[in-house]
Amino acid sequence: METPEITDTTPITITLEKGKTYFWCACGRSKKQPFCDGSHKGTSFQALSFTAEKTKKYFLCQCKHSSNKPFCDGNHKHLL
Secondary structure: OOOOOOOOOOOOOEEEEEEEEEEEEEOOOOOOOOOOOOOOOOOOOEEEEEEEEOOEEEEEOOOOOOOOOEEEOHHHHOOO
């Protein structure tokens, strides 16, 4: 099983639009963090598709180890 690259050890705060579908980067290789740019090709990773329930600020995981992907759950505090 491959391990994702840690993009950052803090979440990114980003405003998402209600009803819009986003593709979160699960591999950590994307140059468009926290979103997928296809850099996972050739790996076992796939982008995680999700739709924002409300227009508001969200905390998206950048360490790629959240148990509540794509949202931060604080697991970055246990890395390193």
